[in-house]
Amino acid sequence: MKVFREKxxxxxxxILPTYIDVTAQVRKTIKDSGIREGIVTVVSPHTTCAVFxxxxxxxxxxxxxxxxxxxxxxxxxxxxxxxxxKDTYIYPGEEHYRAVESWPNAAEYLPNGDRxxxxxxxxxxxxxxxxxxxxxxxxxxxxGVGTTGYVYFVDFDVTRARTxxxxxxxxxx
Amino acid sequence: MKVFREKxxxxxxxILPTYIDVTAQVRKTIKDSGIREGIVTVVSPHTTCAVFxxxxxxxxxxxxxxxxxxxxxxxxxxxxxxxxxKDTYIYPGEEHYRAVESWPNAAEYLPNGDRxxxxxxxxxxxxxxxxxxxxxxxxxxxxGVGTTGYVYFVDFDVTRARTxxxxxxxxxx
Amino acid sequence: MKVFREKxxxxxxxILPTYIDVTAQVRKTIKDSGIREGIVTVVSPHTTCAVFxxxxxxxxxxxxxxxxxxxxxxxxxxxxxxxxxKDTYIYPGEEHYRAVESWPNAAEYLPNGDRxxxxxxxxxxxxxxxxxxxxxxxxxxxxGVGTTGYVYFVDFDVTRARTxxxxxxxxxx
Numbered sequence: 001m002k003v004f005r006e007k008x009x010x011x012x013x014x015i016l017p018t019y020i021d022v023t024a025q026v027r028k029t030i031k032d033s034g035i036r037e038g039i040v041t042v043v044s045p046h047t048t049c050a051v052f053x054x055x056x057x058x059x060x061x062x063x064x065x066x067x068x069x070x071x072x073x074x075x076x077x078x079x080x081x082x083x084x085x086k087d088t089y090i091y092p093g094e095e096h097y098r099a100v101e102s103w104p105n106a107a108e109y110l111p112n113g114d115r116x117x118x119x120x121x122x123x124x125x126x127x128x129x130x131x132x133x134x135x136x137x138x139x140x141x142x143x144g145v146g147t148t149g150y151v152y153f154v155d156f157d158v159t160r161a162r163t164x165x166x167x168x169x170x171x172x173x
Numbered sequence: 174m175k176v177f178r179e180k181x182x183x184x185x186x187x188i189l190p191t192y193i194d195v196t197a198q199v200r201k202t203i204k205d206s207g208i209r210e211g212i213v214t215v216v217s218p219h220t221t222c223a224v225f226x227x228x229x230x231x232x233x234x235x236x237x238x239x240x241x242x243x244x245x246x247x248x249x250x251x252x253x254x255x256x257x258x259k260d261t262y263i264y265p266g267e268e269h270y271r272a273v274e275s276w277p278n279a280a281e282y283l284p285n286g287d288r289x290x291x292x293x294x295x296x297x298x299x300x301x302x303x304x305x306x307x308x309x310x311x312x313x314x315x316x317g318v319g320t321t322g323y324v325y326f327v328d329f330d331v332t333r334a335r336t337x338x339x340x341x342x343x344x345x346x
Numbered sequence: 347m348k349v350f351r352e353k354x355x356x357x358x359x360x361i362l363p364t365y366i367d368v369t370a371q372v373r374k375t376i377k378d379s380g381i382r383e384g385i386v387t388v389v390s391p392h393t394t395c396a397v398f399x400x401x402x403x404x405x406x407x408x409x410x411x412x413x414x415x416x417x418x419x420x421x422x423x424x425x426x427x428x429x430x431x432k433d434t435y436i437y438p439g440e441e442h443y444r445a446v447e448s449w450p451n452a453a454e455y456l457p458n459g460d461r462x463x464x465x466x467x468x469x470x471x472x473x474x475x476x477x478x479x480x481x482x483x484x485x486x487x488x489x490g491v492g493t494t495g496y497v498y499f500v501d502f503d504v505t506r507a508r509t510x511x512x513x514x515x516x517x518x519x
Contacts, residue, residue: 058272072298093413144340167485174348174349345349
């Protein structure tokens with residue numbers, strides 16, 4: 001039994017939820033691990049990102065978003081509308097604004113001191129519903145999914161583009 | 174430490190989401206593994222199926238669906254209505270129809286070439302929200318759930334009945 | 347490779363969903379395990395409770411609920427309204443009422459024989475959507491989350507206050 005981990009960096013685009021197919025990286029991590037039987041967990045360490053399993057849909061719109069992802073955006077927005085004003089959600093409140101403003105790296109979260117940069121309550125809530133991790137089989141040295149199954153990382157935070165991390169951990173023998 | 178896996182086959186009914194209690198199979202796999210302490214992951218390799226943890230509700234309707242499952246269907250349909258026409262969802266688009274039509278086993282997905290057989294966007298979206306895997310404890314050689322807790326596999330795809338797989342993997346010592 | 351588990355007890359308040367930050371206990375369990383590299387799974391054995399990953403929001407209302415949690419309550423209630431009458435959900439039906447009434451510990455679930463004590467269908471459905479487990483990295487002996495990431499246990503059951511369990515299992519080397 002052993003543990004093998006690969007951490008990958010992903011680039012979100014901002015403006016819209018960014019969906020990224022990480023299946024190839026998951027397959028490569030399994031291969032590099034040398035593990036034949038076990039599990040692989042794919043984890044987002046970001047509270048506005050999520051990991052899920054879905055079919056690859058071949059129709060991609062002008063923003064690079066697959067059809068099933070546009071449908072998922074539309075479905076989630078029915079209950080989690082875009083965070084467009086300070087009143088869309090209770091979050092972030094006065095205490096949270098002040099806490100972030102007190103951080104040493106406040107400028108990273110609040111460019112030009114603009115509090116609207118924190119209006120990503122929608123992303124937090126969507127990520128909670130989809131979940132920050134997913135577990136798959138490692139079987140005979142392969143990712144144990146069907147031919148139409150893919151692993152996706154999504155950054156729901158549309159406030160700005162940034163570099164994200166995703167962790168792929170294989171455990172087995 | 175070791176890994177032990179059992180793959181089970183399940184039969185969906187089509188027409189309605191098919192919920193299947195797999196708790197007995199999970200318990201049997203744990204027993205067969207000989208593992209006393211660890212975790213067990215229950216995974217769906219299908220993108221329109223999901224795994225979740227729920228109470229067994231004793232009231233079962235004429236379709237074989239438990240009350241909490243009918244309630245879950247009703248709740249999910251509020252944001253994910255039935256896929257009843259080519260316009261209900263963006264998925265599947267023209268490229269996806271053509272891709273499937275080009276597969277060697279196209280007839281399996283498109284009986285009689287009928288494109289409406291691919292109208293299962295609702296099932297894809299529901300499965301993404303519920304999640305394709307769930308992890309439980311293995312404790313003292315037993316499944317670590319309370320007396321009222323059960324593990325369910327659900328196939329949300331109502332386009333047709335088919336045989337599904339579910340993977341149960343025990344890791345521990 | 348080894349397995350290390352800690353089970354913690356948590357107190358729910360009833361009346362409102364009770365959210366409990368268990369991050370400190372997860373960090374302590376990892377430390378106590380001595381495991382440097384692996385995964386940690388946080389599991390609820392209760393079918394009306396869930397585990398998720400979220401930012402700590404600094405604004406806390408008079409009930410002790412953080413702003414993002416109030417937002418999550420509001421979002422979920424759009425599709426899963428409070429269970430306020432025997433007709434809000436199909437669950438629990440006559441068979442379920444009778445089954446619980448036949449249990450040796452029926453009084454625990456039905457104080458004074460009041461069937462409305464079982465009106466927690468909302469909690470069951472919310473817990474199914476959020477999920478009963480979440481998996482995180484253990485990296486260099488630490489919980490592999492960012493500085494703003496926290497692990498929460500939530501009891502959605504508002505019918506009464508009670509003591510709950512949450513299981514933290516570290517697997518690795």
